[in-house]
Amino acid sequence: MISLAVFISGSGSNLQSIINKIEDGSIHAEIKVVVSNNPEAYGLKRAEQHNLHSVVLEHTRFADRQAYERELLRIVRDFKTDYVILAGFMRILSPYFIHEFQNRILNIHPALLPSFPGLHAQAQAADYGVKVAGCTVHFVDEKMDHGPILIQAALPVLPSEDGESLGKRILKWEHKIYPQAISWLAQNRVNLEGRKVIVKNAKTFFLGPADDPVLISPGLEEKFF
Numbered sequence: 001m002i003s004l005a006v007f008i009s010g011s012g013s014n015l016q017s018i019i020n021k022i023e024d025g026s027i028h029a030e031i032k033v034v035v036s037n038n039p040e041a042y043g044l045k046r047a048e049q050h051n052l053h054s055v056v057l058e059h060t061r062f063a064d065r066q067a068y069e070r071e072l073l074r075i076v077r078d079f080k081t082d083y084v085i086l087a088g089f090m091r092i093l094s095p096y097f098i099h100e101f102q103n104r105i106l107n108i109h110p111a112l113l114p115s116f117p118g119l120h121a122q123a124q125a126a127d128y129g130v131k132v133a134g135c136t137v138h139f140v141d142e143k144m145d146h147g148p149i150l151i152q153a154a155l156p157v158l159p160s161e162d163g164e165s166l167g168k169r170i171l172k173w174e175h176k177i178y179p180q181a182i183s184w185l186a187q188n189r190v191n192l193e194g195r196k197v198i199v200k201n202a203k204t205f206f207l208g209p210a211d212d213p214v215l216i217s218p219g220l221e222e223k224f225f
């Protein structure tokens with residue numbers, strides 16, 4: 001059983017997908033604390049509905065980034081969490097925080113990295129006119145949206161799509177690949193070799209049905225579909 005801190009800023013739908021898979025026994029993990037930098041985040045309500053401990057830490061109340069991150073660190077240390085899961089946390093973490101949790105911070109990004117890092121990735125992809133878009137779960141390193149990639153889902157972009165409709169379809173797959181990635185960590189099946197992430201005994205890929213096409217690599221396991 002691994003213990004998690006989940007950092008959010010908004011709706012928390014990814015948090016919800018992780019909670020659901022912990023509650024149905026698919027992930028052997030415990031969410032020790034949910035941290036939001038936004039007191040209005042709907043994800044805080046989700047945490048409450050599932051009796052999870054939550055903390056609001058507004059960055060605006062701190063003198064500088066380091067003071068803010070010092071408090072973040074204090075919280076995750078107090079709760080003795082193994083991993084920090086960034087689930088729509090819209091703050092960049094500095095090396096000060098990241099060094100303390102080297103290879104123990106995961107992020108989900110709504111694009112096929114290294115394409116379209118940063119904000120509004122779904123709109124960036126739709127406006128660029130790419131034909132394949134998707135989402136990425138990766139370890140966090142010192143550069144934004146850059147660390148070693150654990151799993152990606154790729155889907156075709158429909159001709160009529162804008163950033164919003166594309167974002168909705170991507171989000172659906174975020175909700176599958178993030179719980180899957182965390183379950184691999186919980187099963188101790190993830191090894192890092194430089195930038196390369198090796199998942200022990202994983203299938204090479206998963207292909208979704210023709211009416212809902214997606215390619216996921218490494219392969220999504222059945223209970224996460």
Ligand code: GAR
Nearest residue numbers: 010011012013014087088108109110
């Ligand atoms: C998700 O689409 C996530 O990938 C994105 O924010 C959304 C949060 O939704 N994260 C980023 O863009 C990080 N660069 P949620 O609060 O419903 O999980």
